[in-house]
Amino acid sequence: MVQHHIEACAKVPGMKEILLMGFYQPHEALSRFLVSAQQEFKIPIRYLQEYAALGTGGGIYHFRDQILSGGAGAFFVLNADVCSEFPLQEMLEFRQQHGDAHSFVILGTTANRTQALNYGCIVANADTQEVQHYVEKPSTFVSEIINCGIYLFTPAIFQHIGEVFQRNQQELVLEESSNGWQRAEVIRLEQDVFTALAGSNKLYVYKTDGFWSQIKSAGSAIYASRLYLNQYSKSHPERLAQNKPGGPIIRGNVYIHPTASIDSTAVLGPNVSIGEGVTVGAGVRVRESIVLHGASLHDHTCVLNTIVGWDSTIGRWARVEGTPSDPNPNDPYAKIDSETLFRDGRLTPSITILGRSHLHPAPHSEAPFRLTPHALSAGCSVTIPAEVVILNSIVLPHKELSRSYKNQIIL
Numbered sequence: 001m002v003q004h005h006i007e008a009c010a011k012v013p014g015m016k017e018i019l020l021m022g023f024y025q026p027h028e029a030l031s032r033f034l035v036s037a038q039q040e041f042k043i044p045i046r047y048l049q050e051y052a053a054l055g056t057g058g059g060i061y062h063f064r065d066q067i068l069s070g071g072a073g074a075f076f077v078l079n080a081d082v083c084s085e086f087p088l089q090e091m092l093e094f095r096q097q098h099g100d101a102h103s104f105v106i107l108g109t110t111a112n113r114t115q116a117l118n119y120g121c122i123v124a125n126a127d128t129q130e131v132q133h134y135v136e137k138p139s140t141f142v143s144e145i146i147n148c149g150i151y152l153f154t155p156a157i158f159q160h161i162g163e164v165f166q167r168n169q170q171e172l173v174l175e176e177s178s179n180g181w182q183r184a185e186v187i188r189l190e191q192d193v194f195t196a197l198a199g200s201n202k203l204y205v206y207k208t209d210g211f212w213s214q215i216k217s218a219g220s221a222i223y224a225s226r227l228y229l230n231q232y233s234k235s236h237p238e239r240l241a242q243n244k245p246g247g248p249i250i251r252g253n254v255y256i257h258p259t260a261s262i263d264s265t266a267v268l269g270p271n272v273s274i275g276e277g278v279t280v281g282a283g284v285r286v287r288e289s290i291v292l293h294g295a296s297l298h299d300h301t302c303v304l305n306t307i308v309g310w311d312s313t314i315g316r317w318a319r320v321e322g323t324p325s326d327p328n329p330n331d332p333y334a335k336i337d338s339e340t341l342f343r344d345g346r347l348t349p350s351i352t353i354l355g356r357s358h359l360h361p362a363p364h365s366e367a368p369f370r371l372t373p374h375a376l377s378a379g380c381s382v383t384i385p386a387e388v389v390i391l392n393s394i395v396l397p398h399k400e401l402s403r404s405y406k407n408q409i410i411l
């Protein structure tokens, strides 16, 4: 997911350094990713680990010395769980034209009235785009302009976060709380800082019509993959597979890793991403799916709306199918719903996932996504036998199925 953020940041002229911030323990796969991304994008990249989940505001405040150490005049903050064309340069230009050089800029987009309630909502002056009112996930309608979780700040933002920190500390002293220090450091950028900054002539919104989506569920990964592949078709058509004599039949936007072996009678696409070392047999059909590295699709399998985990095998003539959770195509402002797995005590039909685990960026590859399991050395390695149907199911790693399944989570 974050490889796209890095690629976008590295393109901004004058960008000095990229910091990934999180509260996860760093591990070997992350270090390998950082090394390869630094080489690919030719920019220093470091991971900063919070000692606890401090919230976005608390996190950047905690690492403010690191962020400002190179004498940065401005910096971007991007939520990791979004996909976007990241119009960062446009945000810089917007700040140049509107507002003053020290203002902060939020990237905004339009949502429909119902879905806007799931996001930060922004009311702005129609002429100047100054944010007059900011409400995080309101309970009733406030505005159709939502916060994309992509910000341009100057070092002055730390004074505002610092004020919240001081206030938190004083309140905690009054409460005589024993773990006051830690709690004072937890600061939510949206509720604690933006709400207060609104109407003070310091916060502006730059609205984009470009693609943008949250990635809160595995189902949204297939949707996000489609958005990125579509972007590749304009910005990097060389990254997409073409119909060639002796090659598979390609429909729409498809990414195939150069090491994958695809039978010439297979039909792939639209919206398919095939990872490193994948084998695809004769007569295979894949559509709206992500097939991760080392997976093997035997002859005549059919894979639709599915994420196939790494090193998984699908037996011949098997059909693996999920139900897409795409936004309403008739509403230009519709966003993908981050479905919970269960509704009314039932598993909601969703994409099928073989070897479900965490989403992880794809090192050494331009494939939009790759999955990584909790145990990093392990693969997903799900085995589906020949001639079965797997429908709307989530199969956990290292599972060897022996029959067909429908609407199930298979442990």
Ligand SMILES: Nc1nc2c(ncn2[C@@H]2O[C@H](COP(=O)(O)OP(=O)(O)O[C@H]3O[C@H](CO)[C@@H](O)[C@H](O)[C@@H]3O)[C@@H](O)[C@H]2O)c(=O)[nH]1
Pocket: 021, 022, 023, 050, 052, 053, 054, 055, 056, 059, 078, 079, 080, 081, 082, 118, 119, 120, 121, 136, 137, 146, 147, 148, 149, 190, 214
């Ligand atoms: N480092 C760090 N990151 C955090 C922490 N808590 C959340 N994040 C990261 O901060 C981002 C925001 O996540 P949430 O706080 O869960 O908010 P949200 O429901 O995703 O809503 C935010 O994003 C929406 C757009 O996707 C916005 O519309 C909304 O206003 C808000 O900014 C995500 O990338 C999440 O991983 C933390 O303690 N530490």
